[in-house]
Amino acid sequence: MKHLSTRLSFSQFASGSVSGVFIPFFAASLAWRGLSADQIGLLLSTALILRAVAGPLSGIFADARNDRRAVMLVLYWIMVAGFGSLCVVGSPLLIFLVSVPAYIAYGAATPLLESVSVRLAERFGFDYGRVRIWASSAFVVMNVTGGIVVKFLGLGAVAPMLTIGAALCVVSTIMLPAPPATEGAAPLGSRLKATLEETKELLRTPVFLVFLAAASCEQATHAFYYGYGGLHWKAIGYSEMLIGIIWPLGVFAEIALFSQALRVLRLFGPSKLLLMGGLVAIVRWTILAFDPPLPLVIFAQFMHGGTFALAHLGAVFFILKAVPQRLSATAQSLYFVGSQGIMMGLATLAIGPVYSSLGGKAYLMMTALGVVSIGFTLLLARRWHGEAIIHGGKSEHVDTI
Structure with a gap:
């Protein structure tokens, strides 16, 4: 290793x-x-x-x-x-x-x-x-x-x-x-059946479903920004060069936050990270909804470190703590499908007609989704306190990629 x-x-x-x-x-x-x-x-x-x-x-x-x-x-x-x-x-x-x-x-x-x-x-x-x-x-x-x-x-x-x-x-x-090679491993068919059964158990676990709802709603607050953000900036007079300059600012903030991930986790824990991501989303999208002066737009771009990175860290560390490693890829895939697929797709579909009618005010729909994510996160914080939510099953080799 x-x-x-x-x-x-x-x-x-x-x-x-x-x-x-x-x-x-x-x-x-x-x-x-x-x-x-x-x-x-x-x-x-x-x-x-x-x-x-x-x-x-x-x-x-x-x-x-x-x-x-x-x-x-x-x-x-x-x-x-x-x-x-x-x-x-x-x-x-x-x-x-x-x-x-x-x-x-x-x-x-x-x-x-x-x-x-x-x-x-x-x-x-x-x-x-x-x-x-x-x-x-x-x-x-x-x-x-x-x-x-x-x-x-x-x-x-x-x-x-x-x-x-x-x-x-x-x-x-x-x-x-x-x-590493494992001696005496069960046939793949039986292991696949066991994993499917545990996946069903995971999807029947209320805490995991609340987590999926919280994380997916929070990440879906980016739907307008990803789908229409550049288009809207161009519509209000920003040049392609200016858009190209301000767009990566959010990723730079994301990089800065990821560089301190372990320290941030120790300070706050997964539930609070998700909650902070939702709170930052409310502020960020509300600012952008009113087409503010450029300095405020730049400020909102740096908040991407909160809306994406904080929430993503909260999600992956929740999975690490709550789900056994034998289901780590399954749980991570379900999180990605929920946040980057289903919920993001529904939000993107819904925001199109709103943008056609209200322009940049459509960002307020993302603010509302942030409020929903906070509600689910508060429920998660009440029901989960750092423990594993699935038990039993055979442990796997800890060094396995």
Whole structure:
């Protein structure tokens, strides 16, 4: 396990390099390839819907195998194949057939990497946040680098950049230690059945459901910002250059907070971190709802460290403390599906008509969602006090990736 934190940091950097290209440029590259807005929407929505199923199933399978590394490798190879094929295919149908599996695989692999990072940080005494900052750093680097590449080479360069990022994910995962051999392990079928049963138990546990509601509502407060934030700034007169300058400020705040993750956890604990994230969300989105002067917009951008990073740290540390490590990937996948899939999708769908009618005042809908998240978090704090919420079952090898 020598230099494990360095190898995990490389894995996080590789993962962030994919999202740093995918999020700002992928949809635009599809339009450049000739897909209509409706076709792009169908492709992305299909991937999101299927990811809501594939993500938890990948987590369950990884936990049943007690080997997240192998499942991550399979998913990353699917990304390499999908994005690599995107470099050469041209028809809308083929673009759909190669892009959707790659998008699903990336969404399924990310929570597996998170579960491995936070659990092994606890096991070997290094700071999860110091590992996680490399994903955020890579995101910013590839935002800038990708923009430069697209400016000079065009949107056709997006697929090759995504392929390179996916290949880095494969390499970085191969560099992680393979799980130790286990003597006398039960057949995979019986282990899978046991994991499925424990997953059902987890989903019947009120504390976990309250946690999912709190974390998902809090992260979904970003729906307007992610979907319409840049568009709205442009509508009120901000230039593309100004938007490009102020957008990464939030990620810099996120990086700063992740760098102090262990200290922050010791001071506040998971429930309070989620609560603080919700409180910051109320302030941030209320400020932006009234199209304030630029200095206040910049101030609100730095609050991303609260709205995203504080809440995310609260969520992953809740899973670490409340869920046994044999279900770590499953629980992390359920959190990602709830926060980045189902609830984010519903909020994004609902906010569109509101923005059409009210413009920037639609941010107040995100403020209201922040209030809802605080309600669930207060309920969580009353019902959970740091204990494990699932008991029984066989323990796994503590060194397992």
